[in-house]
Amino acid sequence: MLIREAAAGDWPRIWPFWHRIVAAGETYTWDPDTDEEAARALWMAPAKRVYVAEDDSGGIVGSAFVTPNYGGPAARIANAGFMVDPDRAGRGVGRALAEHILASAEAEGYRGMVFNAVVETNPAVRLWMSLGFTIVGTIPEAYDHPRFGAVGLHVMYRAL
Numbered sequence: 001m002l003i004r005e006a007a008a009g010d011w012p013r014i015w016p017f018w019h020r021i022v023a024a025g026e027t028y029t030w031d032p033d034t035d036e037e038a039a040r041a042l043w044m045a046p047a048k049r050v051y052v053a054e055d056d057s058g059g060i061v062g063s064a065f066v067t068p069n070y071g072g073p074a075a076r077i078a079n080a081g082f083m084v085d086p087d088r089a090g091r092g093v094g095r096a097l098a099e100h101i102l103a104s105a106e107a108e109g110y111r112g113m114v115f116n117a118v119v120e121t122n123p124a125v126r127l128w129m130s131l132g133f134t135i136v137g138t139i140p141e142a143y144d145h146p147r148f149g150a151v152g153l154h155v156m157y158r159a160l
Contacts, residue, residue: 001093003100006050006063011040013060014052017085018043025146027122029153043081049108051100053084053093061085062093066105069114078110078160082124094124098131106160118154119143125154133158 006014018039025032030042043065044050053062062084069079080101084093105113113133118125120138129135133156141150 001056001061001096002054003051003096004054006044006052008044010052010060010063011044014043014063014083015039017087018063018083020086021083027119027124029117029119029143049104051097051104053097055088061088061091062097064097064101066101066108066110066113068110069116076109076111078105078108078113079116080105080113094127095131098127102131102158102160110160112157112159115154115156117143118156119145120152120154121145121148125156128156128158131158 015036019036022028022030022034022039023032034042043063048065048067050063050065052060055061062082064080064082066078066080068075069077082094082097084097102113115128115133118128135154136157137155138152140152142153143151145151
């Protein structure tokens with residue numbers, strides 16, 4: 001698997017799984033009805049360093065970004081987002097992207113990474129914990145999950 005910086009022309013290959021994941025309403029706090037133009041603005045914003053994971057045939061199977069979570073004197077704390085094509089889940093794409101993003105963020109001088117709103121039922125919570133993230137707090141019943149009802153949102157952190 002190759003992980004590289006995304007190019008503007010990659011968006012049409014990211015959008016189908018981005019849309020599928022967000023529309024499912026199970027893991028991201030973005031509006032499930034987000035249209036493609038707004039989604040592109042969210043994911044591919046100029047302040048974000050965006051990456052894609054390609055399989056051996058050159059297909060994009062996942063994407064991630066890193067960006068400052070705060071500004072000013074707190075700009076050395078990163079935030080990131082990850083999406084893996086659901087048809088490729090469980091094959092190590094998420095872990096590979098996460099390890100790449102963590103190494104990139106550290107190389108760029110970030111001191112830590114925070115996830116502001118991880119749906120507590122998201123299977124990725126186990127991945128983040130295995131990579132050294134801790135849950136620093138949970139906002140109870142903050143997320144209306146389509147299958148589980150009101151569930152919490154974790155704030156997770158890891159020093160770099």
